[in-house]
């Protein structure tokens with residue numbers, strides 16, 4: 525599977541076309557930051573770009589997306605469609621069909637499991653984030669932008685989000701080099717960091733409490749797991765976005781080499797998130813169950829099984845990787 529060159533991707537993107545940009549369903553900081561920075565850069569260079577993504581958590585309202593985001597594609601007829609931060613085409617959700625029907629299709633991503641589904645592809649699984657790749661693509665154009673500050677803020681937000689605030693090993697010298705260039709622009713990086721990592725909603729905290737009550741371990745604490753059912757989540761008045769930190773918290777328990785958190789997204793539909801150390805490649809396990817992701821952070825969706833069976837099967841696979 526071969527990448528196109530950055531130059532080829534630039535030539536397509538900055539040619540004054542109508543361009544739709546979408547990221548994955550349940551957009552996160554990287555999905556929002558990368559897609560909006562790209563669309564704003566295209567609009568600054570004579571093109572006409574819009575971002576089509578699902579409604580997202582208001583935590584991310586701290587990311588200055590201006591007016592490029594739309595939630596429905598209506599009568600926009602793109603010449604080019606760019607998928608950002610999507611490991612496979614289904615991650616585009618409701619926008620998959622229109623992506624397939626657009627004459628020129630680009631895929632920009634950093635997931636190891638990427639299927640190279642675009643006509644043009646730029647995938648770098650060594651990159652901390654899709655936002656870091658977008659910066660690589662638009663970096664030389666920054667001095668031409670009339671409003672570089674918001675574009676810089678979007679990219680910075682995406683990098684900060686996907687690196688967990690520069691904590692994950694995906695943080696490379698280039699990641700910090702780019703971050704150091706970005707904070708020269710005028711935006712409040714401290715506020716972005718604190719809003720993304722240091723604030724939580726009441727219901728989110730409540731859900732964390734319930735998940736910690738349900739917590740169990742196996743292999744003498746090397747695997748830590750928990751779950752929440754649909755009713756628990758409803759009681760806490762939180763959404764799936766409000767559960768995203770639980771698996772990281774479980775992983776932080778001393779002696780834990782792999783953490784699993786399962787929640788019931790809708791009746792009988794279970795989302796599984798996994799985090800691990802070097803020993804366990806959770807991406808490989810996620811792929812076995814129809815999902816994907818990174819070696820140390822991956823997930824999948826499992827239907828028509830009860831939560832006990834799901835946990836048993838996943839933990840059995842994890843334990844095979846522990847010697």
Ligand SMILES: [Mn+2]
Nearest residue numbers: 554609654686
């Ligand atoms: Mn990402």
